[in-house]
Structure formats: C-alpha cells, structure tokens
Amino acid sequence: MEKRTAAGWKRTAGICLAVLLFVLPVRAEKNGDGQGPGENRRLQILATSDLHGRFLPYDYVLEQEAPDGSAAQLASAVRELRDEDTILVDAGDTIQGNGAEFFLGEEVHPMIQCLNAMDYDAWCIGNHELDYGVPVLKQVIAGAEPAVLAGNLCDAGGKPLSEGYVILERGGVRIGLIGMVTPACRSWDPVEREDYAVSDPLEETQKIIDEIQFDVDILIGVYHMGIEEEHDTADSGVRDIAMACPDFDVIIASHNHRLVEERYINGVLIVENRSHGETMADITLTLEPEDDTWVVSSCSARTIYAKDYDPDPEIAELMARYDRRAKREMRELE
Ligand SMILES: [Zn+2]
Numbered sequence: 001m002e003k004r005t006a007a008g009w010k011r012t013a014g015i016c017l018a019v020l021l022f023v024l025p026v027r028a029e030k031n032g033d034g035q036g037p038g039e040n041r042r043l044q045i046l047a048t049s050d051l052h053g054r055f056l057p058y059d060y061v062l063e064q065e066a067p068d069g070s071a072a073q074l075a076s077a078v079r080e081l082r083d084e085d086t087i088l089v090d091a092g093d094t095i096q097g098n099g100a101e102f103f104l105g106e107e108v109h110p111m112i113q114c115l116n117a118m119d120y121d122a123w124c125i126g127n128h129e130l131d132y133g134v135p136v137l138k139q140v141i142a143g144a145e146p147a148v149l150a151g152n153l154c155d156a157g158g159k160p161l162s163e164g165y166v167i168l169e170r171g172g173v174r175i176g177l178i179g180m181v182t183p184a185c186r187s188w189d190p191v192e193r194e195d196y197a198v199s200d201p202l203e204e205t206q207k208i209i210d211e212i213q214f215d216v217d218i219l220i221g222v223y224h225m226g227i228e229e230e231h232d233t234a235d236s237g238v239r240d241i242a243m244a245c246p247d248f249d250v251i252i253a254s255h256n257h258r259l260v261e262e263r264y265i266n267g268v269l270i271v272e273n274r275s276h277g278e279t280m281a282d283i284t285l286t287l288e289p290e291d292d293t294w295v296v297s298s299c300s301a302r303t304i305y306a307k308d309y310d311p312d313p314e315i316a317e318l319m320a321r322y323d324r325r326a327k328r329e330m331r332e333l334e
Pocket of ligand 1: 093126127128224254255256
C-alpha cells in the first residue's frame with residue numbers, strides 16, 4: 001500500500017511555520033549521518049507475540065512434540081531474514097504457559113534468555129506477565145536485555161513499571177517504539193492490588209507522541225492488545241490507537257492469537273501473530289527522504305511460519321536443560 005501522507009506529526013509541524021522553522025535545524029543536525037539526498041531506504045521489522053513459554057517445539061502439558069511453533073524455530077527464521085537495518089520486537093505474553101511458571105525463580109527466565117540470545121530490540125509486557133505479581137515481574141524484567149515497554153503500568157506515584165517508549169536508530173533513521181498492555185487486564189490481574197494501576201493506553205500514547213514527535217522519523221506501536229476493544233473497556237483495541245494516532249506507521253497487535261497478516265486502519269499498517277511462536281510478521285517499509293525527515297512511501301507485511309524452520313541450534317542448546325527440567329516437573333505433577 002502507498003502511504004504518502006507522511007507521518008502525522010509532519011502535518012502537525014506544518015500547521016505552525018514558527019514551530020517548523022524552530023525544529024528544522026535541530027532535526028537536520030540529528031540526521032547528519034552523511035546519507036545522500038534522494039536515496040530511499042528499506043526498514044524491516046520482524047515481530048512476534050504470545051510465545052507463552054514455548055521456547056522449544058514441545059508442549060509440556062500435552063507431553064508431545066509441537067512442531068507448529070517455538071522461539072527456537074523463529075530464531076532460525078530471524079537468522080535467515082535479518083540484516084543490519086532490521087528491528088526485532090515482541091508484543092508480550094511470554095513467561096506464562098507451557099510450564100514457563102517452573103522457571104520464575106531463575107536468575108534469567110529461559111524465555112527471557114531466548115529474547116536476549118535472539119537480540120530482540122524491544123519487548124512489550126503482556127497481561128500474563130502480571131500473573132505472578134509485580135515483584136516477580138520486576139525480577140524477570142531485570143534479566144531482559146531488550147528495551148522493556150510498559151507505558152501504562154504505573155505505581156501510585158505515577159512512575160511507570162518500565163519505559164513506555166524507546167528510540168532506535170538504523171542508518172540515520174530514527175524509529176520510535178511505543179508499548180502498552182491492554183487496560184482490560186485491570187479486571188483479571190493482581191497488579192492493582194500491589195499499588196500499580198493500569199492507565200488508559202491511548203492517553204499514555206498521546207503523551208509520549210507529544211514528547212518524542214520531533215525526535216523520530218518513524219513510529220511503531222508494539223501493543224499487547226487485540227485489534228478490537230474487549231470487555232467494553234475503552235481504548236483496549238489497537239483500532240482505538242490507530243484511529244486517534246495516525247502518526248503511527250505500523251502497529252503490532254497481539255493478545256488474541258489471531259493471524260492478521262496485513263490490515264490498514266486509518267492508514268496505519270496493523271499485523272497480529274498466532275500464539276506459541278507459530279508465526280512471525282515480516283514487515284517491510286520503504287522510506288524516502290522528505291525535507292529533514294523520512295516518510296514511508298510504501299509498506300507491506302507477510303507471515304513467516306515457524307513450521308518451515310528447524311530449531312536454531314544455539315537456542316536449542318541454551319534451552320536443553322530447561323527442556324529436561326520441564327519434562328521432569330510435569331511428570332512429578334502427575
Ligand atoms: Zn494477552
């Protein structure tokens with residue numbers, strides 16, 4: 001799809017010439033990486049979500065092989081597809097399910113070890129990350145090397161559990177990633193009993209966009225939220241975010257485990273993956289220079305299927321001891 005509207009904040013900036021004149025020199029300076037004028041760039045985003053403890057292609061509950069998906073298979077796909085301009089993100093629900101609970105006491109949870117070994121750039125907290133309470137989640141987060149996004153989980157003083165955004169740079173292009181969890185989790189997670197509240201993700205998103213809009217060229221949402229609202233909770237679907245914030249170029253949806261290969265809402269590209277590492281979204285943006293920034297001139301997405309890949313040997317070796325332990329723990333439960 002052609003998307004020539006440019007990022008929305010460029011329109012916003014254009015409203016006020018004084019603001020634009022003030023901003024231009026700052027942005028030109030930040031973009032001064034020697035890129036020649038008129039050169040298009042390609043930016044690849046690989047996105048996963050809802051891995052639910054599936055580090056290897058094995059279902060520890062059913063005690064059987066599960067070749068349809070795993071982090072280890074996706075690691076092989078990432079290894080094949082990634083180049084130096086690739087961004088790799090996960091939209092959460094990572095440390096719950098498939099026996100992942102056995103490993104909450106580990107210094108670094110095996111699922112987090114997978115994210116670290118695969119060199120993820122960002123990981124958004126999912127509602128199931130809250131299942132064990134905030135103290136446990138804080139310990140899990142401490143072991144994570146990717147930027148941890150949780151922009152609408154705040155303590156009583158308004159301090160977020162983790163940052164709501166991160167700004168990455170690829171070849172002179174500045175990419176803002178924003179991440180929030182579904183506010184519907186207020187009703188089913190223990191988080192609020194521990195002085196943490198789940199605030200409105202749209203309000204938090206708009207605050208972040210106001211803060212970073214002149215510091216980024218491209219804006220990507222990594223949301224642990226489905227596309228539509230759930231349980232009559234306001235702003236709990238990424239449709240709400242895309243409709244209110246056309247500044248986004250791409251939003252990674254998640255949480256519903258329904259494959260959405262490529263959909264456009266209000267001009268924003270939306271994707272969603274199946275759960276348990278069965279699929280990974282492979283998004284390609286073509287960027288062209290415009291004034292002092294970059295705009296998306298075209299974008300597309302396709303689905304990568306984990307079943308087409310063998311487990312990555314490095315991840316398989318890293319996870320072998322957890323595989324043995326999960327099988328043993330499951331047997332002891334019987
Ligand atoms: Zn979820």
